[in-house]
Amino acid sequence: MDVVVVESPTKAKAINKYLGEGFKVLSSYGHVRDLPEKDGSVRPSEDFHIIYEPLEEKKKRIDDIARALKGAERLWLATDPDREGEAISWHLLSVLKEKKAVSDIEVKRVVFHEVTKRAVLEAMRHPRDLDLHLIDAYQARRALDYLVGFTLSPVLWRKLQGSRSAGRVQSVALRLISEREAEIEAFVAREYWTVEAALRTGRNERFTARLTHLDGKRLDKFALPDEEAAGKAVAAIQERELAVSEVERKQVSRSPAPPFSTSTMQQEAARKLGFSADRTMKVAQRLFEGIDLGGETVGLITYMRTDSVSLSSDALSATRELVRARFGADYLPDQPRRYKNRAKNAQEAHEAIRPTDPFRTPQDVGRFLDDDQRRLYELVWKRTVACQMAAALLDRVVVDIASPDAAVGLRATGQTVAFDGFLKLYQEGRDDRSADDDDGDEDGRLLPQLAAGDALGKDEVKSAQHFTEPPPRFSEASLVKRMEELGIGRPSTYASIISVLQGRHYVRLENKRFVPEDRGRLVSAFLVAFFDRYVQPGFTADLEGKLDDVAAGEKDWKTVLREFWEPFAESVDGVKERRVAEVIDALNEALAARLFPPRADGGDPRACPLCENGSLSLKLGRYGAFVGCSNYPECRFTRRLGEEGGDKAAGGDRLLGSDPASGEEVWLKIGRFGPYVQRGAGAEAKRSSLPKNLPPEEVDLEKALALLALPREVGTDPESGKPVTAGINRFGPFVHLDGRFVRLDADEDVLAVGLNRALDLLSRPVAERRRQAAAPLRELGAHPEDGEPVRLFAGRYGPYVKHGAINASLPKGREAESLTMEEAVELLRARAEKDGGKKKPKRPAAKKPAKAPAKKAATTKKASASGDEAAPVKAATKAPKKPAAKKPPARKAAAGAGEEPAPAPRRRKAEAGG
Numbered sequence: 001m002d003v004v005v006v007e008s009p010t011k012a013k014a015i016n017k018y019l020g021e022g023f024k025v026l027s028s029y030g031h032v033r034d035l036p037e038k039d040g041s042v043r044p045s046e047d048f049h050i051i052y053e054p055l056e057e058k059k060k061r062i063d064d065i066a067r068a069l070k071g072a073e074r075l076w077l078a079t080d081p082d083r084e085g086e087a088i089s090w091h092l093l094s095v096l097k098e099k100k101a102v103s104d105i106e107v108k109r110v111v112f113h114e115v116t117k118r119a120v121l122e123a124m125r126h127p128r129d130l131d132l133h134l135i136d137a138y139q140a141r142r143a144l145d146y147l148v149g150f151t152l153s154p155v156l157w158r159k160l161q162g163s164r165s166a167g168r169v170q171s172v173a174l175r176l177i178s179e180r181e182a183e184i185e186a187f188v189a190r191e192y193w194t195v196e197a198a199l200r201t202g203r204n205e206r207f208t209a210r211l212t213h214l215d216g217k218r219l220d221k222f223a224l225p226d227e228e229a230a231g232k233a234v235a236a237i238q239e240r241e242l243a244v245s246e247v248e249r250k251q252v253s254r255s256p257a258p259p260f261s262t263s264t265m266q267q268e269a270a271r272k273l274g275f276s277a278d279r280t281m282k283v284a285q286r287l288f289e290g291i292d293l294g295g296e297t298v299g300l301i302t303y304m305r306t307d308s309v310s311l312s313s314d315a316l317s318a319t320r321e322l323v324r325a326r327f328g329a330d331y332l333p334d335q336p337r338r339y340k341n342r343a344k345n346a347q348e349a350h351e352a353i354r355p356t357d358p359f360r361t362p363q364d365v366g367r368f369l370d371d372d373q374r375r376l377y378e379l380v381w382k383r384t385v386a387c388q389m390a391a392a393l394l395d396r397v398v399v400d401i402a403s404p405d406a407a408v409g410l411r412a413t414g415q416t417v418a419f420d421g422f423l424k425l426y427q428e429g430r431d432d433r434s435a436d437d438d439d440g441d442e443d444g445r446l447l448p449q450l451a452a453g454d455a456l457g458k459d460e461v462k463s464a465q466h467f468t469e470p471p472p473r474f475s476e477a478s479l480v481k482r483m484e485e486l487g488i489g490r491p492s493t494y495a496s497i498i499s500v501l502q503g504r505h506y507v508r509l510e511n512k513r514f515v516p517e518d519r520g521r522l523v524s525a526f527l528v529a530f531f532d533r534y535v536q537p538g539f540t541a542d543l544e545g546k547l548d549d550v551a552a553g554e555k556d557w558k559t560v561l562r563e564f565w566e567p568f569a570e571s572v573d574g575v576k577e578r579r580v581a582e583v584i585d586a587l588n589e590a591l592a593a594r595l596f597p598p599r600a601d602g603g604d605p606r607a608c609p610l611c612e613n614g615s616l617s618l619k620l621g622r623y624g625a626f627v628g629c630s631n632y633p634e635c636r637f638t639r640r641l642g643e644e645g646g647d648k649a650a651g652g653d654r655l656l657g658s659d660p661a662s663g664e665e666v667w668l669k670i671g672r673f674g675p676y677v678q679r680g681a682g683a684e685a686k687r688s689s690l691p692k693n694l695p696p697e698e699v700d701l702e703k704a705l706a707l708l709a710l711p712r713e714v715g716t717d718p719e720s721g722k723p724v725t726a727g728i729n730r731f732g733p734f735v736h737l738d739g740r741f742v743r744l745d746a747d748e749d750v751l752a753v754g755l756n757r758a759l760d761l762l763s764r765p766v767a768e769r770r771r772q773a774a775a776p777l778r779e780l781g782a783h784p785e786d787g788e789p790v791r792l793f794a795g796r797y798g799p800y801v802k803h804g805a806i807n808a809s810l811p812k813g814r815e816a817e818s819l820t821m822e823e824a825v826e827l828l829r830a831r832a833e834k835d836g837g838k839k840k841p842k843r844p845a846a847k848k849p850a851k852a853p854a855k856k857a858a859t860t861k862k863a864s865a866s867g868d869e870a871a872p873v874k875a876a877t878k879a880p881k882k883p884a885a886k887k888p889p890a891r892k893a894a895a896g897a898g899e900e901p902a903p904a905p906r907r908r909k910a911e912a913g914g
Contacts, residue, residue: 003068004076007088008822010289010784011115014297015078018117019124024072026065028079029826032058033091035142037812039150042143044569048561050143054095056811057827065092066101074106076127081111081350082305082492083551086131087138093130114356115290115299137551140560144168144543147565151572152531159575159583160526161620163519164504169489170497171527171535174506176482177474178516178524185593187470192222193230194466197237197410198459199401205448206459209401211237213409230463237461240403242410244454248398253391256422258309258339259352259384262491263484265304268383270477271429273375274512277476277495282781282821283372284353287380289784293368300365301380302351305492309339309352311384319388322358331421333390354384370782386426393419397447401456414447429477473513487541503816518641521594522587522625529586530575534568580620587618595627595641611635626670640670657701666704668696677704691733691750706751711736715755724758726750737762776802780821783828790824792816803828806835 002023006012009027016025033054035041043049054062069075075096077089089109096102108127112119145168153165195211212219214233224230260268265284269275275283284304290297311319316336323332339352355377362378369377395418401410417423474482480494489497501507506520516524527535534540543564549555588595595618596605608614614631619638629637637653654668656677664680675696679686688707690696706712711727717737725736726744733750734741735758742761744750776791783790783803790803799816800809801824808824808831810816 001072002074002076003065003072004078005065005089005092006078007080007085008285008289008784009825010286010297011299014115014290014299015120017297018120024068026068027061027822028065028088028092029058029061029829030820030822031055031088031091032062032095035146037814041150042146044147044561044565048143048558048565050139052091052094057823057830060830060833061826062092062095062099066096066099069096069101069105072105074108075102076124077107077109077130078112078123080305081113081303083134083138083141084305084492085111086134090130090135090138113350114302115288115297116356119356133553134551136557137547140550140557141547143561144564147561147568148534151569155572155575156523156526159578159580160522160625163523163526164506166523166527167500168534169493169540170500170506171524172488172537172540173479173483173497174501174516174520174524175528175535176479176537177501177507177514178521180471180474181516181521182593184470184473189467189469190222191225192466192468193224193227193233193463195224195230195233195237195461195463197242197461199242199412199456200459201448201450201454201456203448207412207414207445207447209399209410209412211408212411213402213406215407224463227463227465230465234461234463236408237410238458240405240408242401242403242408242456242458244399244450244452244456245402245409246400246452247450248400250396251418252394252396254394254421254423255391256337256386256389256426257383257428259311259354259387260380261307261309261341261352262305263307263480263494264309265353265380266480266491266494267477268379268429269376270475270480272379275372275376276498277480278499279372280376281492281495283376285821286781287373287377291365291368291373293365298360299356300360300377302354302356304353306350306353307341307491308350309341311338311354311387312351315351315354315358315384316388319354319358319385322385323389327389327424330419331390331424333388337388339387352384353380355381358385382426386422389422389425390419392417392421392423399447399450412447414445416446473515475512475514479514486537487544488537489540489544518594518625521591522641525587525590526583529590530578530583531571534571584618584620591618608635608637610637638670656699656704659705666701666708668699668704670696675699677707679704679708689728691728693746693749703751710750712751714753714758717759724755724762726753726758735761777816778819780819780824784821784825790821790828792819792824801827806832 004015004019004023004025005028006015006025007028007030009029012025012027016023019025033052036051036053041051043051075093077093079085079088079092086109093102093107109130110123110127112123148168149165156163156166196208197211198206198208200206211233214223214236224233257264262281266275266277266280269280270277273280281304284301287301288299288304290299316338320332320336358381362374362381365377366374395416397414399412399414401412402408472478476498479498480491483489483494483497484491501520502509504520505517506523507514507516509515524535543560546555546560546563550557550560592605596616599605599609606616608616608629608631611629611631611634614629614635614637616627616637616639617630619626619628625641627639627641629635653670656666656668658664659666659679662679667678669676669678675690676687677690677699686708688710690699690707694703707728711725714724714726714735716722717724720738722738727734727736728750729741731743733744733748735744735753736742737758740762744753744761748757777794777799778792780790780792780801782788788804790801792799792801794816795807795809798809798812799814799819800807801819802808803824806828808827810819810827
C-alpha cells in the first residue's frame with residue numbers, strides 16, 4: 001500500500017479514483033505546522049533559527065497520516081506545485097520524521113498542474129525529491145514577514161495609539177492607496193473647452209469633426225481655456241468654407257490577449273464579473289480541485305496560482321483543433337501563438353490558467369456548476385480559446401478638414417471591423433481610465449465615403465466645457481495590476497493582502513473603489529515618515545527579486561535575511577527612542593492637508609476657532625486619533641479627522657438650538673468616542689450618544705431633544721402591567737422590561753420602535769435572538785463533503801466557523817480574514833470528533849428513591865471499578881427538598897445616558913502576515 005498526501009479533501013477523492021487499488025490518498029488540509037504566534041519564533045541572534053510547531057487543529061490529521069503509513073511502502077507528497085505547496089510537503093515530512101513514521105519508507109514528491117487522470121498518472125511516473133531551494137525561499141519570506149510584523153507592530157502601538165499592526169507587503173499596498181487619496185485631495189481641476197462641428201457632404205451624409213488647428217497652429221488640450229476663447233474658435237469655423245484636405249485609410253490588426261495568469265484573472269474577473277480577488281481565488285480553487293460531472297470528479301482548470309502565460313504543446317494542439325472545428329480555418333492563425341511573461345519577478349513558471357480540456361465547453365459543464373463557477377470557467381475558457389484565434393482586422397479612417405486659408409483645421413476619425421477574428425469570441429475588459437482622458441478617437445463610428453477636395457456644409461458648430469478630473473481611486477483590478485507592475489508581493493498573495501487591509505479597517509470599499517480610512521492614513525504616514533525605505537515599492541520589489549534568486553538556488557536565504565535585518569533593526573531602535581511629540585509633529589506635517597483643511601474665512605487653518613489663541617494639532621487617544629486644541633483642558637475643542645473646521649462653531653461641534661422647556665443650548669459634539677448630543681454645560685449637562693444608523697449631519701434640534709429624553713416609555717406589557725422602555729446605553733440602543741435588556745438590530749430606530757416589536761424581541765429566547773442577530777463575517781463556500789455552506793462568524797469569545805449544527809472556534813491568534821476553506825473544514829472535523837459527531841444527550845432526571853419501610857437507614861451496594869463486590873454504603877435519609885438553584889441573571893447594561901461611552905478595550909497582538 002502506498003500513501004499519497006494532497007492538500008484538499010476534494011482533490012483526494014478524485015485522485016483516489018485515478019490511482020485505484022494499492023493507493024490511499026489522504027488530505028493534509030493545508031499547512032500542518034507554522035511559527036507560533038508569539039515573539040521569539042524567529043531568532044536573529046541565533047543565525048535566524050526558526051521554531052515551528054504543529055498546528056493544534058492538525059495534530060489529529062498528522063496522527064491519521066502516521067497511522068496510515070504503518071506497513072506502507074512509499075509516501076507520495078502531492079501538495080500544490082508552488083513554493084507554498086513545497087513547504088507544506090516539507091513541514092509534513094519533518095513532523096512525520098519526528099514521530100519516526102517514515103524511517104523505513106521511501107518518500108517521493110510529485111507535482112501536477114491539473115487534476116485529471118492523465119496529468120496525475122504522468123506525474124506519478126516522474127517523481128522527484130523535495131526542492132530545498134523553494135523551501136528556503138519560503139522560509140525566508142515567512143521569516144521576513146514575521147520579523148516585520150512582530151518588530152514593527154509594537155513600535156506602532158506605542159507611538160501611534162489606537163493603531164493595529166503593520167505587515168511587510170500590506171504596508172506598501174496601503175501606501176499606494178493613501179498616496180492616491182492624497183493626489184485626489186491635492187488635485188485642482190483645470191478648465192478647458194473643445195469645439196465640434198456637425199458637417200454634411202454633398203450627398204447630405206452627416207458626421208462630426210473636432211477642431212484641431214486654429215490660426216494655423218495645432219491646439220493642445222488646454223489651448224481653449226475659457227468660454228471666450230471657445231467662442232472665438234466657433235466664430236472662426238462658422239465664417240469659413242470647409243473642405244476635405246486629406247483622407248487616410250489603413251488596416252490594422254489587433255492580437256488577442258495572452259491566457260490568464262493569477263493577477264490577470266483577478267483583474268478580469270473584477271472588471272467583468274464584479275468578483276473580489278478573494279472570491280475569484282476561492283472559485284478557481286474549486287474548479288481546479290475538481291467538480292463532479294455526473295459521477296466523475298474532474299479538475300476543470302489548471303493550477304490557479306501562477307505567473308506564467310505559456311501553454312503546453314498538448315494544450316496548444318487541442319485548443320487549435322477546437323478553433324478549427326468550431327470557427328473554421330479562417331479563424332485559425334498559421335502558427336500557434338506563444339506568449340512570454342512581461343511582469344517583474346515572474347516566477348513559478350508553470351502553465352497559464354487554462355481549461356484542462358478545451359472541448360469541455362461552458363455549455364457542456366454549466367449544469368454541474370454553481371453560478372460563480374460557471375461564470376469564471378466561461379471566462380477562463382473564452383480567454384484561452386481566443387488566445388489561439390486569428391487577429392482581428394480593423395479599417396481605420398482619418399479625415400482632415402481645413403479652410404482654404406488653412407486657418408482652421410478639423411479631424412474626424414472612424415473605425416470599422418473588417419474581420420472579427422478573436423473578437424468573435426472574446427474582448428478584454430478595459431482598464432480604469434480617468435474621465436477626462438480623451439484622445440478624440442471614436443472607435444466603431446462609420447464615416448461616409450470622402451475624398452480630398454470634397455466641399456462640406458456646416459449644420460452646427462458648438463463648444464463644450466470640460467474640467468480635468470483627478471486620478472481615479474484604485475479598484476481591486478487596478479490595484480492588483482499596479483502591484484504586479486511594481487513587482488510587489490506575489491500574485492497568489494494579492495487576495496490576502498487586500499483582505500488584511502480591509503480586516504484591519506485601514507481601507508474600505510466604496511463604490512468598488514478603495515478609500516483609505518483615517519486609521520490607515522495615519523499608519524501609512526507614520527511608516528513613510530520613519531520607515532520610508534521599507535515601504536518603498538522599489539525596495540519591496542528588490543526584496544522579491546532576492547527571494548526569487550533564493551528559489552532559483554542563486555542566493556543563500558540567511559544572507560538575504562541578514563542584509564534586511566541589520567539595518568531594519570537599527571531603524572526600529574532609533575524610532576523607539578523618539579518621543580511621541582516628534583511623531584505627532586511628523587504626522588501634522590505629512591497630513592496637513594487632511595488635518596487642517598483651509599478655512600472659509602481664509603484664516604490660519606491651525607488656529608483654534610473656539611479659543612482663538614490655541615493651535616490645533618493631531619491628538620492620539622486610546623480609541624483613535626482626532627484634532628484638538630493645544631490649550632486643553634481650558635479649551636475642549638475637538639474635531640474628527642477629515643472634518644472641515646471652517647466656519648462651524650466649536651470646529652465640528654454644532655449648535656442645534658435651545659431647549660424650549662429649559663432654555664438650555666443643545667449641541668451636537670464630536671468626542672473621542674464618536675458623536676453625541678448635549679444639553680447644558682458642565683458636569684450637570686445631559687448627554688446621549690448617537691445610534692450608529694443616525695449620521696451626525698442628519699441630527700436636528702428635534703432629534704437631539706428626543707435622544708436626550710431617552711429612555712422613553714414605549715408602552716405597557718399586557719401580561720405584567722409593567723412599562724416597556726427604549727434607550728441607549730454603552731452597548732447601543734435597547735428595549736427593556738422588568739430588568740431584561742435586549743439590544744436592537746443595527747437598522748432599527750430607537751426613537752421609533754413600537755410596543756409590538758419591543759415585546760416580540762423581549763419574548764424571544766436568548767439563543768434565537770443571537771442566531772437572528774448574527775450575520776456571517778464571510779461565506780467560505782460549500783463544504784466539500786455535503787455541499788452545505790460553511791460560514792465565518794464573530795462570536796462573543798472570538799471568531800468561529802459554522803457548518804450545520806457544528807461550531808468550531810478559531811485557534812488563538814489565527815487571523816479570521818485569511819482563513820481558508822481547508823482550514824475551516826479541518827477545524828470542523830476536529831470539533832465533530834471531539835463531540836463524538838453529535839450533540840451530547842441531556843442527562844435524564846434522577847428518579848426519586850422508593851420510601852424505605854423502616855426508619856432505620858438501609859444499606860446498599862456501591863459498584864466498584866474493579867468489578868468486585870462493593871462495600872455496603874449507608875443510604876442517605878430523606879432530606880428536605882431544596883429549591884433548584886437559579887441561574888445567575890445575564891449581565892445587565894446600565895441604561896443611563898451619562899457621558900459618551902467608551903468602547904470595550906480590545907486585546908492587541910502582532911500580525912505578522914506578508
